[in-house]
Amino acid sequence: MEYKDMKMDDIIKRINELYKKSKEEGLDDSEKEEQQILRRRYIDSVKSNFKAQLETVELKKRN
Structure with missing residues (x-):
């Protein structure tokens, strides 16, 4: 399975499935x-x- 091609929702779903199975x-x-x-x-x-x-954050000067 190509993990880099998976959507994040599918990755999270599979992580949760594996977690549940690990406990059961x-x-x-x-x-x-x-x-x-x-997980990585x-x-x-x-x-x-x-x-x-963070790269889009701009600092404001205090007066």
Whole structure:
């Protein structure tokens, strides 16, 4: 599966599915690896979006 082509909503949905499965029955090694990849993809996206927001912020001078 190409994780870089997945929509963020699908990534979040799959992360939640894997989390639920990990609590109920556990994950096999390939599912653990998938979970790590998806979490990293999500975190990288959040960081990128936050950085883009910060770049648009302008400081105002105080009088």
